[in-house]
Amino acid sequence: MNTIRKSIMDAVVDLFNEKGMKFTMDDISKKLHISKKTIYKEFDDKDELFYATVDYGFAAIKQKESEIIADDSLDLLDKISKVIVCLPDNYRNIDFRQVYQLREKYPVVYSRIAGKIETDWEETEKLLAEAMEKGLIKNVPIPVIKLTIEGAIEKFLSTQELAGTQVTYEQSLNSMIDIIMNGLRA
Amino acid sequence: MNTIRKSIMDAVVDLFNEKGMKFTMDDISKKLHISKKTIYKEFDDKDELFYATVDYGFAAIKQKESEIIADDSLDLLDKISKVIVCLPDNYRNIDFRQVYQLREKYPVVYSRIAGKIETDWEETEKLLAEAMEKGLIKNVPIPVIKLTIEGAIEKFLSTQELAGTQVTYEQSLNSMIDIIMNGLRA
DNA sequence: TGGAAACTTTTATTGAATAAATAGTTTTTT
DNA sequence: AAAAAACTATTTATTCAATAAAAGTTTCCA
Numbered sequence: 023m024n025t026i027r028k029s030i031m032d033a034v035v036d037l038f039n040e041k042g043m044k045f046t047m048d049d050i051s052k053k054l055h056i057s058k059k060t061i062y063k064e065f066d067d068k069d070e071l072f073y074a075t076v077d078y079g080f081a082a083i084k085q086k087e088s089e090i091i092a093d094d095s096l097d098l099l100d101k102i103s104k105v106i107v108c109l110p111d112n113y114r115n116i117d118f119r120q121v122y123q124l125r126e127k128y129p130v131v132y133s134r135i136a137g138k139i140e141t142d143w144e145e146t147e148k149l150l151a152e153a154m155e156k157g158l159i160k161n162v163p164i165p166v167i168k169l170t171i172e173g174a175i176e177k178f179l180s181t182q183e184l185a186g187t188q189v190t191y192e193q194s195l196n197s198m199i200d201i202i203m204n205g206l207r208a
Numbered sequence: 209m210n211t212i213r214k215s216i217m218d219a220v221v222d223l224f225n226e227k228g229m230k231f232t233m234d235d236i237s238k239k240l241h242i243s244k245k246t247i248y249k250e251f252d253d254k255d256e257l258f259y260a261t262v263d264y265g266f267a268a269i270k271q272k273e274s275e276i277i278a279d280d281s282l283d284l285l286d287k288i289s290k291v292i293v294c295l296p297d298n299y300r301n302i303d304f305r306q307v308y309q310l311r312e313k314y315p316v317v318y319s320r321i322a323g324k325i326e327t328d329w330e331e332t333e334k335l336l337a338e339a340m341e342k343g344l345i346k347n348v349p350i351p352v353i354k355l356t357i358e359g360a361i362e363k364f365l366s367t368q369e370l371a372g373t374q375v376t377y378e379q380s381l382n383s384m385i386d387i388i389m390n391g392l393r394a
Numbered sequence: 395t396g397g398a399a400a401c402t403t404t405t406a407t408t409g410a411a412t413a414a415a416t417a418g419t420t421t422t423t424t
Numbered sequence: 425a426a427a428a429a430a431c432t433a434t435t436t437a438t439t440c441a442a443t444a445a446a447a448g449t450t451t452c453c454a
Contacts, residue, residue: 046416057427062418163375166383169367170360177359189349197352205391232446243397244448254447 027064029054031075039117043124072131079116080138083108087145098158099207102149103199106171118179143168159206167202174198213250215240217261225303229310258317265302266324269294273331284344285393288335289385292357304365329354345392353388360384 033053037045047068051058065071090096090104125132150167153159178194189197219239223231233254237244251257276282276290311318336353339345364370364380375383 047418048416051427055427057429058418059420060426063426068417160387162383162387163373163380165369165373165375166380167387169363169369169380170356170384170387173359173361173363174356175359176363177355181355183351183355187349187351189351194349194352194355197348198356201346201348201353201356201391202387203391205387205389233448234446237397241397243399245398245450246396248448249396 024064026056026060027074028078030056030061030064030071031078034071034075035079035116038120042120043127069130072128073134076131076134076138080142083142087142091145091149098149098153098156099203102146102153103203105146105149106199107195122176122180157208159203160208162206167206171198171202210250212242212246213260214264216242216247216250216257217264220257220261221265221302224306228306229313255316258314259320262317262320262324266328269328273328277331277335284335284339284342285389288332288339289389291332291335292385293381308362308366343394345389346394348392353392357384357388 030050033050037049037053041049047058047061051061061071065074087105087108090101090108093101096104121132121135147164147168150159150164154161175195178191178198216236219236223235223239227235233244233247237247247257251260273291273294276287276294279287282290307318307321333350333354336345336350340347361381364377364384370377370380
């Protein structure tokens with residue numbers, strides 16, 4: 023992929039973290055000191071730019087996920103833990119609190135992201151099913167596991183409750199995964 | 209407490225489950241075949257009625273909670289599980305999905321409920337702290353436990369994902385608590 | 395006394411009109 | 425060739441008056 027395309031998408035991510043969805047095509051061009059014409063040469067319209075940026079971001083996640091799954095030094099349960107944490111870890115530079123706000127404002131973009139997350143979960147579900155099959159973890163409905171983890175992540179991101187304590191978002195996430203994986207252990 | 213007061217508050221709960229917050233004082237009077245005058249004799253205004261109804265509902269929860277804590281046949285960890293499930297269990301007749309919708313529309317009522325839930329958590333936190341103290345469960349930041357459970361409950365309530373499966377909301381809740389309590393076990 | 399309904403006043407909703415912002419294009423400049 | 429700036433055509437936001445709905449009060453009647 024050409025470098026200008028990447029830098030535009032990076033700028034989109036930066037602006038998103040700064041202002042949520044309230045930024046314009048002019049903001050992007052100003053930030054990069056490029057002309058809007060250049061942006062429109064790369065992307066047909068704003069929507070396509072957004073979609074491409076989402077795809078671009080998730081490609082990195084998929085990449086890391088594959089590495090974890092291929093890593094033979096990890097046992098199955100470690101893989102599961104790592105694959106679950108993988109998403110937010112890769113996206114350390116993204117303000118996920120903003121993502122949940124775009125559900126109403128940009129439902130099309132949001133549903134694209136939701137779809138990606140869903141696809142992402144498929145891998146995790148496979149690993150969980152395999153671990154259940156092998157008797158490594160208890161036989162619990164997978165949707166329950168999924169919803170518990172998703173709910174916890176959303177809570178960690180949306181609450182200010184952690185702000186006061188010493189606990190960071192990342193530590194919370196790891197503690198939570200530890201508890202759940204330990205709780206699932208057969 | 210007089211019976212007319214109770215029946216009005218019960219009607220409020222029923223209407224809430226039916227229509228969310230979109231019901232009027234006339235709706236209440238029609239449902240009960242009483243005059244608005246009667247309602248206004250018991251309650252100064254709509255707000256006071258709402259507050260009273262919230263307090264009334266949570267009183268039942270507190271009641272059951274006390275019973276659990278006082279029950280000597282239960283060990284500490286069982287008490288924790290039961291106290292956590294206690295809230296939604298008592299509120300089996302309440303549509304909690306509606307509750308989350310009233311965050312924007314009736315922030316005053318919502319914050320009252322949020323306050324109640326917060327107070328409710330204090331008991332659970334005491335039990336968790338005690339169990340940690342006694343070395344029955346791992347030393348994990350209590351906010352992480354709290355947010356994980358709250359997040360999962362909200363997810364169970366807000367998602368349609370369970371609708372397809374055979375898993376009910378209540379089963380999910382119990383599975384989730386099992387996993388977490390098992391995961392916390394030292 | 396309390397229900398039914400009529401009535402007043404406050405609050406919420408709607409929609410048209412206007413103004414502002416911004417996507418996307420074209421022109422000018424470096 | 426691409427940035428900067430100017431431009432236009434849409435979209436989106438804002439305002440405000442008209443309308444409707446609902447809270448709260450009063451009157452009447454069984």
